[in-house]
Amino acid sequence: MVGDSGRGYLLELLLTKIRFIAQKRTDKGSFSDGVQIVGMSATLPNLSLLAGWLGAELYQTDFRPVPLQEHLKVGRDIYDNRLSLVRKFSPAIDVKGDEDHIVGLSYETVSEGHSVLLFCPSKNWCEKLADGIAREFYNLRNNTEGEGKAGPQAVCLDHAGLVDVIAQLRRTPAGLDPILQRTVPWGVGFHHAGLTFDERDILEGAFRQGLIKVLAATSTLSSGVNLPARRVIIRTPTFNGRLLDPLTYKQMAGRAGRKGVDTQGKRHSTPISSCLVKREGDGVTTSMLRAILEIIVGGVASTPQDVRLYASCTLLAASTRWGRDPSDGGAEPETNKGAIEACVEWLMENEFINIQKEGEEERFAPSLLGAASLSSSLSPPEALGIFADLQRAMKGFVLENDLHTLYLITPVYAEWTTIDWYQFFCLWEQLPSSMKRVAELVGVQEGFLARSVSGKLVAKTDKQRRQMAIHKRFFTTLVLQDLVKEVPLAVVASRYNCNRGQVQSLQQSASTYAGWG
Numbered sequence: 001m002v003g004d005s006g007r008g009y010l011l012e013l014l015l016t017k018i019r020f021i022a023q024k025r026t027d028k029g030s031f032s033d034g035v036q037i038v039g040m041s042a043t044l045p046n047l048s049l050l051a052g053w054l055g056a057e058l059y060q061t062d063f064r065p066v067p068l069q070e071h072l073k074v075g076r077d078i079y080d081n082r083l084s085l086v087r088k089f090s091p092a093i094d095v096k097g098d099e100d101h102i103v104g105l106s107y108e109t110v111s112e113g114h115s116v117l118l119f120c121p122s123k124n125w126c127e128k129l130a131d132g133i134a135r136e137f138y139n140l141r142n143n144t145e146g147e148g149k150a151g152p153q154a155v156c157l158d159h160a161g162l163v164d165v166i167a168q169l170r171r172t173p174a175g176l177d178p179i180l181q182r183t184v185p186w187g188v189g190f191h192h193a194g195l196t197f198d199e200r201d202i203l204e205g206a207f208r209q210g211l212i213k214v215l216a217a218t219s220t221l222s223s224g225v226n227l228p229a230r231r232v233i234i235r236t237p238t239f240n241g242r243l244l245d246p247l248t249y250k251q252m253a254g255r256a257g258r259k260g261v262d263t264q265g266k267r268h269s270t271p272i273s274s275c276l277v278k279r280e281g282d283g284v285t286t287s288m289l290r291a292i293l294e295i296i297v298g299g300v301a302s303t304p305q306d307v308r309l310y311a312s313c314t315l316l317a318a319s320t321r322w323g324r325d326p327s328d329g330g331a332e333p334e335t336n337k338g339a340i341e342a343c344v345e346w347l348m349e350n351e352f353i354n355i356q357k358e359g360e361e362e363r364f365a366p367s368l369l370g371a372a373s374l375s376s377s378l379s380p381p382e383a384l385g386i387f388a389d390l391q392r393a394m395k396g397f398v399l400e401n402d403l404h405t406l407y408l409i410t411p412v413y414a415e416w417t418t419i420d421w422y423q424f425f426c427l428w429e430q431l432p433s434s435m436k437r438v439a440e441l442v443g444v445q446e447g448f449l450a451r452s453v454s455g456k457l458v459a460k461t462d463k464q465r466r467q468m469a470i471h472k473r474f475f476t477t478l479v480l481q482d483l484v485k486e487v488p489l490a491v492v493a494s495r496y497n498c499n500r501g502q503v504q505s506l507q508q509s510a511s512t513y514a515g516w517g
Helices: 008-025 047-054 102-110 123-147 159-171 178-186 197-208 246-253 286-297 304-312 315-321 334-349 368-375 380-395 403-408 421-430 433-442 446-454 462-484 489-495 500-513
Strands: 068-074 077-080 085-088 116-119 188-191 214-217 231-234 265-268 353-358 361-366
Touching (some): 102 116, 102 123, 123 214, 159 178, 178 188, 188 197, 197 500, 286 380, 304 315, 304 361, 334 353, 421 446, 421 462
Parallel strands (some): 116 214
Antiparallel strands (some): 077 085
16 A cells, blocks of 8 residues: 555555656646546545545545444543543453453453454564463363352353364474463464464464454554454554554554444554655655666656656655645745755766766666666665675685575565574584685674674664674574575574564565575
């Protein structure tokens, strides 16, 4: 979707190209000439901006087939989205240490025969929360069976179905996770990137079938996976060290109350912007460099005038025009013009494009590096770094082992885990001299590792950030080497202090990066 940090960039550029071509054909830039675009959203707040950008008619409605109730819980008080007190919550299960009554809220919904989605900011938090809720459901069953006293009744579960889920998890290549072994029999599970694809598929299926009643998940579950629930609880407003943005919040909350699944939904707990800028005031991203390189390599635009016209058709340009005085005459802001010129200058300086003169007219032409960069789907800065690596490898390539080859096909963008630098240093000391020779050739330094272990290194300058990226990439290469040697997934995960799902995702991304997948 437009505005999404991952997928939005490509869609935004596709629509920008269509606008650019339409603009060149007509003065109005209308899509009516052979191209029809229909956009839909249930979450975006600034649809008028998108309609203005696309030259589209805008239709809005507040109708929702299944009513959605938004609540904010503070202590025992539950407020609606207008901050009016709805009720005071009295948990049927009062658990020591559970000040936010997550167990009580979950039990309230599950005891009515419905399901709960819990969104947590980290994988570890998901696992601990799932374990805690399962423990209370277990205690509830034992208490009601042993003493037969009145009070909260045990959760009604399909135990035969849950036994089958456990059997499916046990048959996966990764084996049965010990925490899932404790939680799944009590209708509770967790879902995050640390699980393998097989494990996630099994848990998603069990939740859809109503076998798993409570699922604790990270924010990645909010988009791309259709798992409706009666109640969605957002555990904290802070995810990944930042406040939850409105778009992600609506994606999470939208899991509650789906048509054909529920009769209502409950959720407890920044407009769309262009992918060509990071945040307000941060300036142009590498996405803008790639966008301009793409149109020059693809032959969409070849003159400075065409590049400026293309930039004026972006969502970024529409955003900067939004809310300005109409007496400006639609002129492009000077900051945008400067950003475009800076991008073109950077691409020329680094030999991605060059200027060719045809009489009095100047035209942009891509270099071989520029064409290769676009074909590889890498951003220009990433392509520049890889080109430098290949140039160094041409001067000295180690064939004594596979490590040098693996390093060159290790994804440069793989921020797949948090590195334990002490563990990395211990692995370094155990490497044979032939592998250390490869490490030194690609730029790994023992002194850098030692400073990282002591915590005295903070990457502030471009040089330090480049060094940090080299060392992280080499650490990833060591992981890939073990996978190539067919070391079991669980052993690799333990050796490098990461999750099985992270290792599996790394394996897949490395295969794609190398051009094998």
